[in-house]
Amino acid sequence: MKPRQKRALFIIVGIAAVGLAVGLVLNALKDNVSLYFTPTQVYNKEAPQNRNFRIGGLVEAGSVKREKDGLTVHFMITDLKRSLPVVYKGILPDLFKEGKGVVAQGKMEADGQMHVSEVLAKHDENYMPPEAKDALKRAAAPQVVAPVAK
Amino acid sequence: MIPELGHFSLIIALFLGMILGVLPILGAARNNSVLMGVARPLAYGQFVFVSLAFSALAYAFLANDFSVLYVAEHSNSHLPGQYRFAAIWGGHEGSLLLWALFLSVWTAAVAIFSRHLPEEMVARVLGVMGLISVGFIMFMLFTSSPFTRLLPAAADGQDLNPLLQDPGLVIHPPMLYMGYVGFSVAYAFAISALLGGKLDATWARWSRPWTTVAWVFMTIGIMLGSGWAYYELGWGGWWFWDPVENASFMPWLLGTALIHSLAVTEKRGAFKSWTVLLAIGAFSLSLLGTFLVRSGVLTSVHSFAADPKRGIFILSFLVLVIGASLLLFAWRAPKVGLGGKFDILSRESLLLSNNVLLSVASASVFIGTLYPLFMDALGYGKLSVGPPYFEAVFVPLMIPMVFMMGLGPLARWKKMSVPDLARRVQWGFASALVLALILPLSMGRFLSLESNKFSAMVVLGLLMAFWIIASLVISLKQRWSGQGTFMARVRRQSMSYYGMQAAHLGMAIFIIGVTLVKGYETERDVRMNVGDTVMAGGFEFRFKGVTQTAGPNYTASTGHVLVYQDGRSLGELLPEKRQYNASGMPMTDASIQPGVFRDLYVSLGEPISESDGAWAVRVYIKPFVDWIWAGCLLMGLGGILAVSDRRYRIHKKAVLATAPQSSIHI
Numbered sequence: 055m056k057p058r059q060k061r062a063l064f065i066i067v068g069i070a071a072v073g074l075a076v077g078l079v080l081n082a083l084k085d086n087v088s089l090y091f092t093p094t095q096v097y098n099k100e101a102p103q104n105r106n107f108r109i110g111g112l113v114e115a116g117s118v119k120r121e122k123d124g125l126t127v128h129f130m131i132t133d134l135k136r137s138l139p140v141v142y143k144g145i146l147p148d149l150f151k152e153g154k155g156v157v158a159q160g161k162m163e164a165d166g167q168m169h170v171s172e173v174l175a176k177h178d179e180n181y182m183p184p185e186a187k188d189a190l191k192r193a194a195a196p197q198v199v200a201p202v203a204k
Numbered sequence: 205m206i207p208e209l210g211h212f213s214l215i216i217a218l219f220l221g222m223i224l225g226v227l228p229i230l231g232a233a234r235n236n237s238v239l240m241g242v243a244r245p246l247a248y249g250q251f252v253f254v255s256l257a258f259s260a261l262a263y264a265f266l267a268n269d270f271s272v273l274y275v276a277e278h279s280n281s282h283l284p285g286q287y288r289f290a291a292i293w294g295g296h297e298g299s300l301l302l303w304a305l306f307l308s309v310w311t312a313a314v315a316i317f318s319r320h321l322p323e324e325m326v327a328r329v330l331g332v333m334g335l336i337s338v339g340f341i342m343f344m345l346f347t348s349s350p351f352t353r354l355l356p357a358a359a360d361g362q363d364l365n366p367l368l369q370d371p372g373l374v375i376h377p378p379m380l381y382m383g384y385v386g387f388s389v390a391y392a393f394a395i396s397a398l399l400g401g402k403l404d405a406t407w408a409r410w411s412r413p414w415t416t417v418a419w420v421f422m423t424i425g426i427m428l429g430s431g432w433a434y435y436e437l438g439w440g441g442w443w444f445w446d447p448v449e450n451a452s453f454m455p456w457l458l459g460t461a462l463i464h465s466l467a468v469t470e471k472r473g474a475f476k477s478w479t480v481l482l483a484i485g486a487f488s489l490s491l492l493g494t495f496l497v498r499s500g501v502l503t504s505v506h507s508f509a510a511d512p513k514r515g516i517f518i519l520s521f522l523v524l525v526i527g528a529s530l531l532l533f534a535w536r537a538p539k540v541g542l543g544g545k546f547d548i549l550s551r552e553s554l555l556l557s558n559n560v561l562l563s564v565a566s567a568s569v570f571i572g573t574l575y576p577l578f579m580d581a582l583g584y585g586k587l588s589v590g591p592p593y594f595e596a597v598f599v600p601l602m603i604p605m606v607f608m609m610g611l612g613p614l615a616r617w618k619k620m621s622v623p624d625l626a627r628r629v630q631w632g633f634a635s636a637l638v639l640a641l642i643l644p645l646s647m648g649r650f651l652s653l654e655s656n657k658f659s660a661m662v663v664l665g666l667l668m669a670f671w672i673i674a675s676l677v678i679s680l681k682q683r684w685s686g687q688g689t690f691m692a693r694v695r696r697q698s699m700s701y702y703g704m705q706a707a708h709l710g711m712a713i714f715i716i717g718v719t720l721v722k723g724y725e726t727e728r729d730v731r732m733n734v735g736d737t738v739m740a741g742g743f744e745f746r747f748k749g750v751t752q753t754a755g756p757n758y759t760a761s762t763g764h765v766l767v768y769q770d771g772r773s774l775g776e777l778l779p780e781k782r783q784y785n786a787s788g789m790p791m792t793d794a795s796i797q798p799g800v801f802r803d804l805y806v807s808l809g810e811p812i813s814e815s816d817g818a819w820a821v822r823v824y825i826k827p828f829v830d831w832i833w834a835g836c837l838l839m840g841l842g843g844i845l846a847v848s849d850r851r852y853r854i855h856k857k858a859v860l861a862t863a864p865q866s867s868i869h870i
Contacts (some may be wrong), residue, residue, distance in 0.1 A: 063548065064548075071560060071561075071564070071862075073563070075564040075567075075568065075597075075601065078568070078596070078597050078600055078601070079568050079571055079572075079597055081591060081592045081596070082592070082594075082596035082597045083571075083572075083575065085592070085596070086589060086590050086592045086593035086594075086596065087575075087587050087588070087589055087590075087593070088587060088588055088590060089585065089586075089587045090585065090586040090587055090588065093747070108586075108587075108588060116852075120812065123731060124731025124812040124813075124818060124820055125729055125730070125731055125751065125820060127635050143729075144729050145809035145810070145820050145822055146790060146809070146810060148789075148790040148792055149436075149789070149790065159588075159590075160396065185586055198633065
């Protein structure tokens, strides 16, 4: 092979590799980005139906109920305007508490409840997950509900 | 008084850094040896004053001086001594001070161990490091001083986050920071080479051991963080693709590319520009990582709105470092040249491909980590990128990388024919494939699992690991053949060769761990009454109930779980649920019985019923999970072996003879 051809081959291989990587990234991003919604938005049917999304808010006081198996937990996530029923099976994080901030990830099901696979409460006692704080802020001042994640 | 002295020392260190950043570089440009000569004393002086500042903060912590805001926010009088010390780097301000301390340590180390380097090289390297220190210390003094007073003083501190009250977290951040900051040496060498316009094999040889040492620190640091997440978070995971973890992983990936690229630059004079770019990239990502983790920008972009000064400073600092480096690169790189030529199939081309893959992997982690941040900052709303993204991108990139990782050490420099290489590896590849297909058949019984799963991912993972090992065996067989006794033949190979192979073997061990724990782990979340048993794998866990215990600064509910296998007792596990007194924060402390082939892992969820003492309990069997960290350790050990290579020491001995002359001006 002549040097020029060799260089061309290197460049082609390089571009192909980068192209492949970009494809991988875009494809993976498309499937694995979960948008975040507030209970009011879910109530207004703005959340997607067959797709995972995230919800933020407070665990409504007095709403936590356990099923007999001890692991299936029902509770409401609220932005103090609307509340959304949530079902979760598994062990809740240390900082999960009624009246405290929470972020959960899951899907709306036909039973009208959000079935979540992940409950996050990664914050300290006086601090709120930013998503939960944001939900409360938006619910309190509806006119500020400007750009909604689409 | 002491905190003010610390603050004052920091100001002096800033001025020393300013002089260090200007005079020696000027001296190198004008060939003025008086100006260049001030570099070393200034480096030592800066080390002394940053150490003083750090000691002042340490004193404030150990003496429970809650009139210092940072101490009041991160410590408590009941906090055990070792955690009071570790609390120094428990928050943003103290972490920066630790960073600055390590930067001055590395700078002083370069000043000490650079006697064999040309004077203007030393002057430039120390000068560049001085400039970096100026940026950091200014950031601290203007936006985040750890010495700010709290008046009136708090009666007691708010306590260190319980998650951080752990031996792993005492050493994890310093290790990681040594790695982060260590890349500043590689960066400083690269910038000096650009400034001097001389970038050759000797430059690579000087730069290599420093880069490798930094990489070792980083490897061990990340390993400790992963191990900590495993036993401390109570979820049994060892890597979460959390932004905080990614922040350290990105520079590690580029750093790994850099040490390989440096090897080519030293041996063949090739990849010069690429090596310089990698050094700039690795250090820039280290800076980004430091800022991302501690500044709070990851939890919310809006945390900057509260204190815009910090955000603006960080952004300008990053832009300045990256922008100035790239400008310098664009200006000087043509002078540096591209270096040696090589063929499509050669060790160079394989290393280059792996370099590209590692860089692309780093970029993909970068995108996944910062994408939500950009979207939020641009007002597109909040979103999150989950672990599946990273796995979907990462695994396809790593498969070809590992394949070439096996070929690389066997390929010849410059030129190699496909049939030749294929003939050398065919048996190795075939046996790796056969083993990878056979082993999963008996793995289920070996690990005493209920089911005998056979998955394509397990076969693929094992194939990759065995392929690396096969390549290692082939390479050793070739290298150890020839004349002389066996020991003589073993000794003939260089330490850097053994270092490389040890690190590659570490990678294989790591892959085995990841593959088997992913493929065969058993996880059970169950409700357990007192006296209940649960089967997980072939193991029986019996819950004996919970007792109350008291720690130095917490109270705990301790679960008592007996483990049996085939009726034989394997001992008792004691998972805890702690409640920290000062902060009121709960914490899960898992109990683990480690083993070479499996870990038994139990952690307490929450009490379900007060009346009969039932708890939600998490029971895991984690096969081969410790191999993950053993692999990382072996990688680190490989780095240490490589640095101990004779060719770095020979220089030092040769220098000893001339040392008296060059040490006169100290």
